[in-house]
Amino acid sequence: MLPPLTQRDILLVVDVQNDFLPGGALAVPDADAIVPVVNQLARRFGHVVLTQDWHVPGHSSFASSHPGRSPFETIDLPYGPQVLWPEHCVQGSVGAALAPALDIPQAELVVRKGYRRDIDSYSAFCEADRVTPTGLAGYLRERGFSRVHLAGLATDFCVAWSAVDARRYGFEAVVIGDACRAIDTGGSLAAAWTLMREAGVGEVSVSQLSP
Ligand code: VGL
Ligand code: ZN
DSSP states (O other): OOOOOOTTEEEEEEOOBGGGSTTSTTOOTTGGGHHHHHHHHHTTOSOEEEEEEOBOTTOTTBGGGSTTOOTTOEEEETTEEEEOBOSOOBTTSTTTSBOTTOOOTTOOEEEEEOOSTTOOOOSSSBOTTSSOBOSHHHHHHHTTOOEEEEEEEOIIIIIHHHHHHHHHTTOEEEEEEEEEEOOOOTTHHHHHHHHHHHTTOEEEOGGGSOO
16 A cells, blocks of 8 residues: 555546557557546546647658658667657547547646657656656646656556656656556567666556555
8 A cells, every 4th residue: 555645646647548549540459448447546636637649740750750661660869769650649630639538627737748840758747858848847846746646558658758757857656557558569568667667666556546
């Protein structure tokens, strides 16, 4: 059991968007199973923030922006290695919309990320160049939150990078494992957990969260 949830705790719901759900452009296996879990979880937190992957057409993370490249290959971009993806979460598209079954009207903020053509942003805190902040750390700090619980998609990309960055910006970070699902390409899930453990990210299951 974790210490009880307080007014210093926030739930960060990562990228529960149509394109990551079954039938979407970058469907995460079994992703629809977490939606009711996340809805229930959100009722237990005093504060909830959502993220939304939000790319321009022709984004540099799309394989289609790199002639001859295919989705799930890794290439080197100026800021480092980048996995290439099918086109997904294009601004204003149905695929980029939050899942209709996501029922968290009480969410206080939606953080959009990945909106610069040449820089991806898995993390809700900092873009993939590792220097451009999204503003989320300042927002959470100014509001007095100190512990971030994470749920959503995908465990090995946007959830993991957000959790590691939460630690980097001085927050406690706890991934609610069974409220997330992974893409798991090229060993990415195991690698993400190694990085998260090294960064001091905790893991709990929904049932371990105190009421
Ligand atoms: C994500 C790959 C590309 C995620 C976003 O939400 O984990 N993964 N864009
Ligand atoms: Zn993306």
